[in-house]
Amino acid sequence: MDTQAHPGADTEARMMTGAEIVITALQEQGVEVMFGYPGGAVLPIYDALYSTPEIRHILVRHEQGAGHAAEGYARSTGKAGVALVTSGPGATNMVTPIADAMMDSIPMVVITGQVPTHLIGTDAFQECDTVGITRCCAKHNYLVMDVKDLARTIHEAFLIATTGRPGPVVIDIPKDVQFATGRYIGKDGVTRRTYQPQTEPHPSLIEEAIAMMRKAKKPVFYTGGGVINSGPEASQALRDLQKATGFPVTSTLMGLGAFPASHEDWLGMLGMHGSYEANQAMHDCDLMICVGARFDDRVTGRIDAFSPNSKKIHIDIDPSSINKVISVELPIIADCGNALTALNTAWKGTRPEKPDLTDWRAQINAWRARKSFAYSGSDTEIKPQYAIERLHALTKDRDTYISTEVGQHQMWAAQHYHFEEPNRWMTSGGLGTMGYGLPAAVGIQAAHPDALVIDIAGEASVQMVLQELSTAVQHKLPIKIFVLNNEWMGMVRQWQELLHEERYSHSYSDSLPDFVKLAEAYGGLGLVCDDPKDLDSKIQEMIDYDGPVVFDCRVTKAENCLPMIPSGAAHNEMILSEITGDEIDETGRGLV
Amino acid sequence: MSSNQTDIPASAYDMSHIDEADERRTLAIIVDNEPGVLGRVVGLFSARGYNIESLTVAEVDRRRHRSRITVVTNGSPQMLEQIEAQLLRLVPVASVTDMTKSKRGVERELALIKVAGTGDKRVEALRIAEIFRARVIDTTNESFIFELTGASDKIDQFCALMRPLGLNEVSRTGVLSIKRGAEPG
Numbered sequence: 014m015d016t017q018a019h020p021g022a023d024t025e026a027r028m029m030t031g032a033e034i035v036i037t038a039l040q041e042q043g044v045e046v047m048f049g050y051p052g053g054a055v056l057p058i059y060d061a062l063y064s065t066p067e068i069r070h071i072l073v074r075h076e077q078g079a080g081h082a083a084e085g086y087a088r089s090t091g092k093a094g095v096a097l098v099t100s101g102p103g104a105t106n107m108v109t110p111i112a113d114a115m116m117d118s119i120p121m122v123v124i125t126g127q128v129p130t131h132l133i134g135t136d137a138f139q140e141c142d143t144v145g146i147t148r149c150c151a152k153h154n155y156l157v158m159d160v161k162d163l164a165r166t167i168h169e170a171f172l173i174a175t176t177g178r179p180g181p182v183v184i185d186i187p188k189d190v191q192f193a194t195g196r197y198i199g200k201d202g203v204t205r206r207t208y209q210p211q212t213e214p215h216p217s218l219i220e221e222a223i224a225m226m227r228k229a230k231k232p233v234f235y236t237g238g239g240v241i242n243s244g245p246e247a248s249q250a251l252r253d254l255q256k257a258t259g260f261p262v263t264s265t266l267m268g269l270g271a272f273p274a275s276h277e278d279w280l281g282m283l284g285m286h287g288s289y290e291a292n293q294a295m296h297d298c299d300l301m302i303c304v305g306a307r308f309d310d311r312v313t314g315r316i317d318a319f320s321p322n323s324k325k326i327h328i329d330i331d332p333s334s335i336n337k338v339i340s341v342e343l344p345i346i347a348d349c350g351n352a353l354t355a356l357n358t359a360w361k362g363t364r365p366e367k368p369d370l371t372d373w374r375a376q377i378n379a380w381r382a383r384k385s386f387a388y389s390g391s392d393t394e395i396k397p398q399y400a401i402e403r404l405h406a407l408t409k410d411r412d413t414y415i416s417t418e419v420g421q422h423q424m425w426a427a428q429h430y431h432f433e434e435p436n437r438w439m440t441s442g443g444l445g446t447m448g449y450g451l452p453a454a455v456g457i458q459a460a461h462p463d464a465l466v467i468d469i470a471g472e473a474s475v476q477m478v479l480q481e482l483s484t485a486v487q488h489k490l491p492i493k494i495f496v497l498n499n500e501w502m503g504m505v506r507q508w509q510e511l512l513h514e515e516r517y518s519h520s521y522s523d524s525l526p527d528f529v530k531l532a533e534a535y536g537g538l539g540l541v542c543d544d545p546k547d548l549d550s551k552i553q554e555m556i557d558y559d560g561p562v563v564f565d566c567r568v569t570k571a572e573n574c575l576p577m578i579p580s581g582a583a584h585n586e587m588i589l590s591e592i593t594g595d596e597i598d599e600t601g602r603g604l605v
Numbered sequence: 606m607s608s609n610q611t612d613i614p615a616s617a618y619d620m621s622h623i624d625e626a627d628e629r630r631t632l633a634i635i636v637d638n639e640p641g642v643l644g645r646v647v648g649l650f651s652a653r654g655y656n657i658e659s660l661t662v663a664e665v666d667r668r669r670h671r672s673r674i675t676v677v678t679n680g681s682p683q684m685l686e687q688i689e690a691q692l693l694r695l696v697p698v699a700s701v702t703d704m705t706k707s708k709r710g711v712e713r714e715l716a717l718i719k720v721a722g723t724g725d726k727r728v729e730a731l732r733i734a735e736i737f738r739a740r741v742i743d744t745t746n747e748s749f750i751f752e753l754t755g756a757s758d759k760i761d762q763f764c765a766l767m768r769p770l771g772l773n774e775v776s777r778t779g780v781l782s783i784k785r786g787a788e789p790g
């Protein structure tokens with residue numbers, strides 16, 4: 014391996030077992046909480062953990078839960094999430110969270126046990142090719158064959174997981190390596206010559222960007238998860254730059270919270286279920302400043318009709334994001350926070366007055382007047398949008414964190430729960446993993462014991478990794494699972510209405526459990542509500558309960574999530590109020 | 606493909622075709638020589654739907670554990686830009702050089718070619734081998750094995766000429782490349 018390690022003054026080289034090296038390295042990396050599940054191939058590490066009360070280990074009920082919990086922990090703290098699982102099935106159960114963390118650029122270190130080195134390749138009990146299986150869905154991975162490589166490998170893994178474009182790193186450790194004795198090396202000086210992410214923007218590009226920004230008549234900031242990943246300073250720099258320029262801001266699903274939703278220049282989320290004003294502004298702008306976003310297909314709609322008349326600046330730490338989907342005039346490879354700070358300085362240094370955007374503002378306000386997130390209310394039924402609105406109203410003044418599952422409820426949460434700060438919104442964007450939200454809430458609550466942590470769920474998604482309710486009860490993590498129960502895989506039902514002439518093939522959530530009894534069976538509180546008049550008091554009851562709650566919120570069954578840009582359509586071809594079934598042409602039908 | 610009775614390709618992959626606008630490129634990829642590194646590079650090509658026309662790999666710097674992977678690929682200019690960027694995302698990849706674009710690249714391939722035949726064909730095979738400066742490295746009464754180095758199209762041409770003379774087996778290294786001039790890299 015090509016890592017240079019110089020034991021630092023306070024991290025003197027010491028001899029210890031591989032298992033102790035793992036725990037010592039985790040402690041040196043500042044790990045306070047980890048999520049895991051034991052098994053034969055990680056017992057030595059579990060043994061070392063037994064005498065390390067400084068690290069809080071949250072025992073999950075399924076390894077997928079450990080992975081998503083680590084993701085939730087990471088996303089809500091900005092630190093790496095850590096998971097520990099055994100070989101074979103333990104490792105394969107982790108594949109979904111690893112792929113999820115890769116897609117959403119979440120820093121995560123996964124430690125997997127492996128059969129002893131002399132058994133590798135013999136189809137030994139609980140052997141699987143973990144590095145082979147995770148090679149294409151992790152940022153990097155290692156099989157540590159020699160205890161002398163172990164400490165530096167772990168430090169290098171943290172370095173790679175948390176720097177550059179963050180992502181999951183897997184360390185596969187054979188059992189004999191855990192037992193072997195080796196030298197511990199501290200993290201100081203551990204680098205990797207072939208891994209040097211560029212974090213500082215080139216000054217001449219910043220100047221060019223400023224010149225383009227000065228000229229713009231119809232500018233828009235299009236920000237993404239990269240701003241969140243870059244830390245709270247990046248969100249602050251975005252706010253400062255917006256204040257100085259007055260440019261309107263939209264964000265991807267992953268970027269919500271970087272810019273305050275209560276701000277008058279906030280356009281709302283963009284993309285498939287984004288606001289009309291955000292998508293129109295993207296389509297009609299003359300300058301698009303993309304910060305830490307990646308022109309995902311959920312955002313761009315039809316590529317050849319994407320923002321036809323704009324010049325584009327793309328700030329991203331990952332050079333492969335540049336020109337991958339959309340060609341841009343000015344790519345800036347840098348950490349978002351650094352680039353935004355440099356833009357701030359340059360903007361203020363030259364001519365600090367705000368450009369006149371009166372016409373553009375008027376245009377945006379006209380689009381805004383369409384009220385694209387509006388829905389028809391009801392006195393008798395709980396509309397899902399209304400449920401999110403009330404949830405927001407009753408929790409916004411608290412220290413609240415929101416996670417979601419995947420489906421309509423996720424999009425309604427993004428539309429109607431308005432985020433003011435970064436790191437408050439945890440959702441599976443890139444992979445779209447049903448079952449993410451509940452274990453993510455477990456991880457968030459473990460990081461923020463006194464906060465109010467709510468998983469906005471669908472009745473179908475929540476059943477995917479439901480057993481983690483038991484984890485929440487065991488570890489006294491008072492998460493609230495707010496199920497928008499529409500008795501349908503609503504998003505699937507909506508697509509079948511849109512694309513398959515209302516042939517609802519296998520999308521009804523039949524034989525649902527009694528969620529109240531289910532909560533009670535696990536040792537939590539179950540609440541049910543089907544009347545809009547009771548909703549506030551029931552939500553309050555949920556908030557006030559000191560323990561895990563499952564809230565069965567019975568909402569309108571066949572509500573569609575609108576507005577919507579159908580697959581294969583352009584930004585300015587949104588469905589605003591009603592689905593008729595002929596919105597999608599033949600090409601669109603083939604898309605996802 | 607042996608069958609000409611039917612239009613069905615032997616493999617689904619035979620159905621793909623190279624686009625007119627595609628360009629061919631030779632990439633020199635310098636990597637840390639560690640277990641699995643070739644898997645990462647090759648896996649990236651297959652996962653993202655990039656083509657590999659030829660691939661060679663060997664350690665070139667024992668002391669620094671560096672290997673050189675030479676890939677011949679093709680694609681649209683945008684895809685080629687992505688291939689480079691995606692390769693550089695792999696942690697053990699130190700550098701990627703587009704040898705075709707650099708203009709200074711020279712390319713060579715080595716081939717071992719078995720030609721079996723007797724009489725006139727055998728004489729003719731030897732005569733062509735001389736013209737191509739191929740070396741005979743093994744001979745029996747009814748066969749030769751030729752060793753030939755050169756640009757890939759020279760080897761193609763040689764094989765084409767040998768086919769009617771009894772060519773029955775070919776082994777090729779794939780393309781190697783290096784830049785002209787005194788400077789490294």
Ligand SMILES: Cc1ncc(C[n+]2csc(CCOP(=O)(O)OP(=O)(O)O)c2C)c(N)n1
Binds near residue numbers: 420470474503
């Ligand atoms: C693991 C996984 N399997 C399948 C899907 C496809 N899928 C997307 S949304 C959805 C339905 C979700 O239903 P529910 O959780 O009830 O949410 P709703 O849309 O009704 O709000 C399905 C099946 C997915 N995203 N993830």
Ligand SMILES: [Mg+2]
Binds near residue numbers: 472473503
């Ligand atoms: Mg549902």
